[in-house]
Amino acid sequence: MRGPHPARRSFPVVVAAAPAPLAHDQLLVFLAAVAALLLLARLLGALAERFGLPAVVGELLTGVVLGPSLLGHLTPGVTGWLLPSDPRQMHLLDAVAQLGVLLLVGVTGTHVDLSVLSRYRRAAAAVSACGLLIPLGLGIGLGLLIPASVSATPDPQRWTFALLVGVAVCVSAVPVIAKTLSDMRLMHRDIGQLILATSTIDDVVGWLLLSLVAAAATVGLTAGAVGLAVGYLLGFMAFAATVGRVVVRHVMEHAARSGEPGPAVTAAVIIVLLGAVTTHSLGMEALFGALVAGVLIAATRSAQVLLAPLRAFVLSVLAPLFLATAGLRMDLTALAEPTVALTGLAVLAVAVVSKFGGAFLGAWLGRLNRWEALALGSGMNARGVIQVIVALTGLRLGVLNTAMYTVVVLVAIVTSLMTPPLLRVATARVVERDDERLRRIEHDTWRDARPVREVPPPAVARADGP
Numbered sequence: 293m294r295g296p297h298p299a300r301r302s303f304p305v306v307v308a309a310a311p312a313p314l315a316h317d318q319l320l321v322f323l324a325a326v327a328a329l330l331l332l333a334r335l336l337g338a339l340a341e342r343f344g345l346p347a348v349v350g351e352l353l354t355g356v357v358l359g360p361s362l363l364g365h366l367t368p369g370v371t372g373w374l375l376p377s378d379p380r381q382m383h384l385l386d387a388v389a390q391l392g393v394l395l396l397v398g399v400t401g402t403h404v405d406l407s408v409l410s411r412y413r414r415a416a417a418a419v420s421a422c423g424l425l426i427p428l429g430l431g432i433g434l435g436l437l438i439p440a441s442v443s444a445t446p447d448p449q450r451w452t453f454a455l456l457v458g459v460a461v462c463v464s465a466v467p468v469i470a471k472t473l474s475d476m477r478l479m480h481r482d483i484g485q486l487i488l489a490t491s492t493i494d495d496v497v498g499w500l501l502l503s504l505v506a507a508a509a510t511v512g513l514t515a516g517a518v519g520l521a522v523g524y525l526l527g528f529m530a531f532a533a534t535v536g537r538v539v540v541r542h543v544m545e546h547a548a549r550s551g552e553p554g555p556a557v558t559a560a561v562i563i564v565l566l567g568a569v570t571t572h573s574l575g576m577e578a579l580f581g582a583l584v585a586g587v588l589i590a591a592t593r594s595a596q597v598l599l600a601p602l603r604a605f606v607l608s609v610l611a612p613l614f615l616a617t618a619g620l621r622m623d624l625t626a627l628a629e630p631t632v633a634l635t636g637l638a639v640l641a642v643a644v645v646s647k648f649g650g651a652f653l654g655a656w657l658g659r660l661n662r663w664e665a666l667a668l669g670s671g672m673n674a675r676g677v678i679q680v681i682v683a684l685t686g687l688r689l690g691v692l693n694t695a696m697y698t699v700v701v702l703v704a705i706v707t708s709l710m711t712p713p714l715l716r717v718a719t720a721r722v723v724e725r726d727d728e729r730l731r732r733i734e735h736d737t738w739r740d741a742r743p744v745r746e747v748p749p750p751a752v753a754r755a756d757g758p
Contacts (some may be wrong), residue, residue, distance in 0.1 A: 303705030322384045322541055325615065329385075332472035333612035344597050346475035346712045348468060351612045352473040355619020365625055375620060389617040393467050394582045398564030400479075400488065401586020405731065409487040415658025416486055418424065418492040422654035423672050424462050427646035428501075431461030434642050442635045444697050449691060452508045459699050461506060461643045463498035464491035465668055465678040468577060468708050469671055471611055474611075476712065476719075483664055483722055487671030488653075492583060495678060499577040500525065502682060509689040524574040532567075532584050537591065544592035556598035582691045596734075618680055619705075626698040631706060636699040642709070643703050647673045658685065665719035674711040679704035 336350030336357070356364060364371040375382075435443075435454030437689055443453055469491050478484035500521055507517050508584070547559040552615070567585030569579035589595070627633045648669035655665030683700035686692035 300746045316450055318381060318384075321374070321381060325385060326388065328358065328374055329616040330609065330613055332358065333616040337612060344716075347612075348470050348471040348475055348615060349709055349712060351471075351615040352468070352619060353743075354616035356624070356705065358525060358616075359620040359623070361619075361624040363524040364623075371526060385617050388610075389614040390578075392606070392614035394465055394578060395561065395564060395602070395606045396470060396614065397579050397672045398567070398589075399587040399599075399603050400466075400474070400581045401564075401588075402596065403479045404488065404587045404588045404590055405588075407483055409480050409516075412486055412658070414657065415660050416489050416493070417487070418657040419651055419668050419672075420490045420655030423464075423490060423647060423650040424494045424497055424627040424741065425669075426586065426650035426653070427643065428458045429471070430582065430642050430646045431458030433707070434461075434639065438635055438638075438696075439631065442631055442699075443693070449509065452505060453691050455501070455507050455508070456682070456691050457696075457700075458674075459498055459501045460679050460682045460686075460703070461639070461646065462494065462501075462527070463675060463678050463682060464494050464584065464647075464672045465625070465674045465704070466491055466495050467614070467678070468609075468674045469524075469605070469711070471615065472674065472712055472715065473609060475670070476715065477732075478715070478719060480734075481722070481724065481728050483719060487668055488665075490668065491672050491674075492580075493632070494672065495577070496525070496580055498587055498678075498682075499580065502576055502685060504687060505691070507598070509691050521575060525576060528571060528574060528576070528581070528584075531590065531666040537588055538583075539757065540585070542590050544548075544589055544595045548592065551598075553598040553601050554619075556595045557602045560599055563589060568610035606610065623698060624702065625696060626706075629695070632695045634696075634701060636671040637700045639699055640703045640706055644673060645708060646705075661722075663718050663721040667722060669712055670718055673707050673714075675704045675707045679707075690700050 333351045333354040336354055336449065338350070340350035341347055358375065360371070364375075374384075432454045435457030436450065438457070438665045466488070473479045473484045473488065479488075483591060503521055504518065507514075512527035544556065547555040550579065554676055564585045567581035567583075567588075569581070571581030571584075572578040577689050589599075607741030627636060648666075652662075652665045654663075655668055658666075680701055683692060683704075684695045686700075687694075687697045
């Protein structure tokens with residue numbers, strides 16, 4: 293009797309098991325957490341506005357109130373149910389927050405006017421350079437002087453620790469700055485455009501330095517790693533300015549032909565996410581790719597008014613959720629230790645003075661006046677969640693301990709809360725130009741979700757009566 297034909301042999305088929313859906317309890321906790329965060333963020337944001345502050349101030353404090361700094365310390369049972377320590381549960385909130393911050397930065401990019409940056413290119417370059425190098429240098433020096441009892445860093449990693457402190461001091465928080473400028477209706481001002489541009493440049497360099505710190509803490513720093521990181525950055529910028537600009541304009545013009553917001557909103561979201569995917573895959577920060585994508589979208593004027601529903605949803609729902617989530621891992625009770633508190637005050641003083649000093653020096657070199665310099669320093673002084681991400685990276689790499697993580701988070705919160713009132717004082721003394729007023733009218737039109745209708749000309753009465 294012959295055996296089976298080789299072609300008829302049966303082989304086991306391996307089928308990957310489908311991932312299990314969210315359990316009932318997981319979904320319940322997720323929905324309750326989102327509802328609680330959004331509700332409290334809106335309430336605290338409205339309360340901040342009652343006191344003359346932008347809503348971003350209250351939204352940033354939401355996570356601090358609900359997290360371990362306040363309610364988590366007073367009522368751990370309630371906070372433990374609403375915001376459990378299970379990483380898988382927190383990852384659900386993180387995913388929503390990441391989508392929110394990417395779209396927030398992308399929407400901000402659609403308001404960038406490149407003609408303003410071209411007109412102030414000398415000032416932008418000078419403020420960016422001084423606002424980055426001075427805080428970075430002073431931050432590294434301070435990092436070398438921080439007591440070992442606070443840093444708990446072994447001698448071989450002392451310079452890596454100091455470099456991470458320098459990076460944490462020199463970065464700005466583009467998402468917080470973008471939300472602040474939007475809340476204060478300053479995105480149309482030239483000074484608002486300059487703040488966004490200079491802080492973006494500083495953040496790009498800051499993320500590049502952070503990647504070098506991560507390499508130094510793990511596999512070691514080499515000239516090849518530095519060259520590759522710089523090459524990726526320059527290559528992405530060149531691609532975006534050539535091929536990316538043409539493709540994005542074609543896609544957005546095609547989406548705008550229907551006159552309905554749906555296709556334009558979908559296209560804009562996809563473009564922003566693809567920009568984030570590109571830079572993140574190249575080892576850069578995803579926020580940078582989202583911002584560049586938004587700037588490319590801004591070139592298609594016909595699609596701007598159709599993006600009003602996206603702007604409303606991002607600024608009213610996703611951005612408050614992101615800002616609220618950013619404070620959930622902050623535990624400010626560690627500042628009860630005197631040495632940690634004094635270190636926090638020292639880092640805060642260096643961060644604020646160096647950023648304002650760098651902005652003033654850069655503004656002087658760029659031939660701006662003192663109020664414009666104060667506005668630039670106020671805007672760039674906000675560290676916010678970007679500094680929290682730097683701190684989380686240092687904690688994950690073992691370069692920062694819990695005490696230094698708390699210090700960096702303290703600086704992030706205080707500088708973000710300082711920005712709105714100082715920015716309001718400075719910009720009130722900067723004269724608004726005619727082209728800025730026209731840009732404000734245009735931005736207000738983009739905010740309006742209703743389609744623009746053509747108004748018929750008024751009837752003209754005849755000389756001989758009706």
